[in-house]
Amino acid sequence: MELKALCMKCRDANNKPTMQVMTEPKVTEKNARFSAKGKCAKCSGNMFKFMSKDDAAKVG
Ligand SMILES: [Zn+2]
Numbered sequence: 001m002e003l004k005a006l007c008m009k010c011r012d013a014n015n016k017p018t019m020q021v022m023t024e025p026k027v028t029e030k031n032a033r034f035s036a037k038g039k040c041a042k043c044s045g046n047m048f049k050f051m052s053k054d055d056a057a058k059v060g
Pocket of ligand 1: 009010020043
């Protein structure tokens with residue numbers, strides 16, 4: 001599954017964060033909320049994304 005998240009470093013012409021592919025996603029659970037940490041495929045910057053439990057199961 002390809003995971004995408006907003007990258008705060010990869011900004012568009014309007015200086016807004018853009019959706020980029022997350023590489024090396026690591027899923028964590030805290031208080032029954034799932035999130036993924038990974039790296040931006042474009043700039044290698046750190047990324048963070050909240051996920052549903054179903055999505056977390058797909059990423060593993
Ligand atoms: Zn980026």
